[in-house]
Amino acid sequence: MVRGEFLIANQLKNRRVSEFTKVGLRNFIREIVNNIVIEKTRGIINDFSRENYHPDALFVRLRPGSLGGKARGLAFLMMLLNSEFDNCDFPNVEVQIPKTIVIGTNEFDQFMESNNMYEIALSDETDEKLRDKFVKTKLTDSLKEDLEFILKDLKGLIAVRSSSLLEDSSYQPFSGIFSTYMLPNNHPDIKVRLKQLCKAIKLVYSSPFTKLAKTYAETLGQIIEESKMAVVIQKVVGKEHGDRFYPDFSGTASSYNYYPFATQMKPEDRVAHLALGLGKTIVDGGLNLRFCPKYPTLIRSINPKILLYNSQNEFFAINLNQKVEFFEKTDNPFLSKFNLDIATSDDSLKFIADTFDYDENMLKSSFTGEGYPVITFNRLLNSSLFSLPELITRIMEMGEQSMGCSVEIEFAGNFGQKQDDIHNFYILQIRPFLEHVEHLTDDFEEVDKEKILLHSVKVSGNILRQDIVFIKPDKFSKMKTFEMRDAVNKINSKLVKENKPYILIGIGRWGSKDRYLGVPVKWQDINGAKVMVEANLKDFQIDFSQGSHFFQNIVTANIGYFHINYSSKEEFIDWDWLEKLKVVEDTEFVMHVITKKPLTVRVNGRERVGSVIKPD
Numbered sequence: 001m002v003r004g005e006f007l008i009a010n011q012l013k014n015r016r017v018s019e020f021t022k023v024g025l026r027n028f029i030r031e032i033v034n035n036i037v038i039e040k041t042r043g044i045i046n047d048f049s050r051e052n053y054h055p056d057a058l059f060v061r062l063r064p065g066s067l068g069g070k071a072r073g074l075a076f077l078m079m080l081l082n083s084e085f086d087n088c089d090f091p092n093v094e095v096q097i098p099k100t101i102v103i104g105t106n107e108f109d110q111f112m113e114s115n116n117m118y119e120i121a122l123s124d125e126t127d128e129k130l131r132d133k134f135v136k137t138k139l140t141d142s143l144k145e146d147l148e149f150i151l152k153d154l155k156g157l158i159a160v161r162s163s164s165l166l167e168d169s170s171y172q173p174f175s176g177i178f179s180t181y182m183l184p185n186n187h188p189d190i191k192v193r194l195k196q197l198c199k200a201i202k203l204v205y206s207s208p209f210t211k212l213a214k215t216y217a218e219t220l221g222q223i224i225e226e227s228k229m230a231v232v233i234q235k236v237v238g239k240e241h242g243d244r245f246y247p248d249f250s251g252t253a254s255s256y257n258y259y260p261f262a263t264q265m266k267p268e269d270r271v272a273h274l275a276l277g278l279g280k281t282i283v284d285g286g287l288n289l290r291f292c293p294k295y296p297t298l299i300r301s302i303n304p305k306i307l308l309y310n311s312q313n314e315f316f317a318i319n320l321n322q323k324v325e326f327f328e329k330t331d332n333p334f335l336s337k338f339n340l341d342i343a344t345s346d347d348s349l350k351f352i353a354d355t356f357d358y359d360e361n362m363l364k365s366s367f368t369g370e371g372y373p374v375i376t377f378n379r380l381l382n383s384s385l386f387s388l389p390e391l392i393t394r395i396m397e398m399g400e401q402s403m404g405c406s407v408e409i410e411f412a413g414n415f416g417q418k419q420d421d422i423h424n425f426y427i428l429q430i431r432p433f434l435e436h437v438e439h440l441t442d443d444f445e446e447v448d449k450e451k452i453l454l455h456s457v458k459v460s461g462n463i464l465r466q467d468i469v470f471i472k473p474d475k476f477s478k479m480k481t482f483e484m485r486d487a488v489n490k491i492n493s494k495l496v497k498e499n500k501p502y503i504l505i506g507i508g509r510w511g512s513k514d515r516y517l518g519v520p521v522k523w524q525d526i527n528g529a530k531v532m533v534e535a536n537l538k539d540f541q542i543d544f545s546q547g548s549h550f551f552q553n554i555v556t557a558n559i560g561y562f563h564i565n566y567s568s569k570e571e572f573i574d575w576d577w578l579e580k581l582k583v584v585e586d587t588e589f590v591m592h593v594i595t596k597k598p599l600t601v602r603v604n605g606r607e608r609v610g611s612v613i614k615p616d
Contacts, residue, residue: 007036043082045075048101048146055153058099062146065104068163068230073430074100080398081427089394093386093423098235101150102163105228107143108205114140121209134206139198148194151185157236157245157318158185160200162207166217166227177216177523178229179207182236182278182334184245184320197233204231215524236318237412237426238278241346244338246317247412248348249377250279253293253392255406255433262298269294272392274377276343276352277315279410279428280335284513287312289377293389293396296381304363304374308356309541311374314339314514340373351385351415352377385415386423399430406433453599453612454505454533454573456562466599467495467502467584469529469592471519473537473575476507480589481515487590489525495592496528502592503599503612504529505573508542517542531601531612532559535573536566560601562610577614 001009011032020028041057048062059078067075078097085095112118115137162178181200187193207213208227238247257271275281275288282288287310291299319336343349353367354376367373380388399407410429416422469491471484495502508518510532536542564571581593597615
């Protein structure tokens with residue numbers, strides 16, 4: 001008490017030495033002191049030193065300098081949860097951030113200068129040669145020694161993530177542009193684990209200088225060499241299932257819903273996306289569950305066959321047995337994709353799936369391992385496990401009030417063994433969410449349908465354009481989307497060189513990493529487009545995904561966006577008129593045409609209705 005250690009003293013005061021063995025007494029005192037140390041380090045940024053390092057410290061800064069956007073958001077989250085979040089409202093769920101270690105930007109500056117990396121970084125070298133050059137360089141001996149010291153206690157899977165100064169800013173969030181590497185961190189030799197970690201750090205350092213990052217920065221008018229990079233080393237959320245590791249659920253949530261999918265919903269009612277396994281499914285534009293936190297049970301009113309068709313059928317996990325030496329050759333080599341049969345054998349669907357009955361054409365509550373699973377997350381949305389919609393809303397409100405703007409979060413979680421157990425919810429990231437400010441067309445009068453090329457009720461933008469690049473609907477095949485991407489890339493390159501922005505029309509999702517959901521373009525493949533259209537066909541109807549990083553970058557770059565739903569009576573594209581225009585280039589799957597006079601892209605931003613009007 002005299003030394004001011006009241007918390008420790010109060011726990012010791014009423015206990016007697018006679019209650020313990022010598023070893024038991026020592027362990028009891030050590031556990032009390034340990035818990036107090038952890039509590040004192042919670043909610044603050046702890047600067048690393050070997051003398052004072054505690055393995056259970058939640059947030060550690062390993063090197064000085066800026067934390068970068070992503071790490072700054074995590075530190076903000078930690079402090080917010082520690083000071084403002086009341087866990088009493090959610091007694092059966094533990095809310096926290098994962099253990100985080102940050103290498104500040106000073107180390108990046110030293111790395112770039114001591115290895116003379118700016119010359120190759122700012123050159124036109126291929127991404128493969130760029131990464132190879134970065135991997136062959138050296139990190140400082142002191143950093144490697146400190147990393148090895150930390151790895152002695154840092155057990156389990158880790159994510160090595162970028163945290164650039166440009167990342168997660170209020171106006172250019174750079175979503176998914178820079179690299180993240182998931183490492184099993186399970187080799188018995190700590191030197192091998194250290195080598196893999198150092199390689200991942202150097203690859204993160206190289207990511208601002210890839211073709212993708214440079215192209216996107218150019219679109220936003222940013223100077224990429226001004227982007228200093230911090231690195232986040234973060235414990236991966238999940239459970240071990242044999243040789244696989246993944247969370248029971250992951251997701252994203254945004255303050256603003258660009259495309260409400262029910263009449264009672266408003267854009268400010270927020271939107272969230274959920275998936276089984278790692279969040280790569282969502283941010284890459286794969287199939288996932290989209291819902292509104294204010295109206296979470298509306299999904300029950302959707303036709304069961306539509307739910308089945310759009311239900312997640314694959315998930316991402318970390319392969320614990322993957323042996324990779326040269327993982328600079330590929331992105332995330334330790335990640336693997338698995339089908340739902342594997343999730344069924346892992347017993348991962350019991351809390352998140354329902355069963356589709358083909359005989360009765362209906363969904364039956366819960367999934368026991370028989371029949372076809374449909375991932376609905378009904379137990380999370382109807383609060384029988386815990387109230388995920390309410391929890392998301394609470395965290396979003398805290399973030400919005402503290403940041404003074406709309407926000408977006410990424411999260412993941414694990415269920416307890418039983419329904420009444422404590423469940424874990426981890427917030428992985430928070431960032432400002434850029435609301436797209438549409439230009440309003442004041443004179444949005446009625447136009448004859450014959451004069452409209454396409455019409456949608458899910459739009460943003462207000463532009464004039466003459467060049468149109470589109471996927472031929474009669475040639476579209478989800479087995480040929482790589483060929484379509486290559487054709488779009490070639491036409492885009494020509495139009496960018498000629499400084500001719502254009503309208504881009506595709507089938508399914510643009511930018512999806514799943515080739516069967518649309519054309520898997522990257523930013524440099526379509527960076528000249530100023531209007532993007534995603535259309536469905538009668539036999540290919542894919543729900544759009546505003547939870548993906550690709551979509552966020554479309555919004556950031558102020559690109560007009562239309563989604564054309566085939567089954568909607570309001571929305572359409574006049575494909576016949578398109579094919580009669582003057583042809584500039586005609587490939588097997590893609591056509592580039594041009595009009596004599598500009599088309600008018602018109603949007604009522606308030607009503608989210610828009611059209612592309614044919615020229616007179």
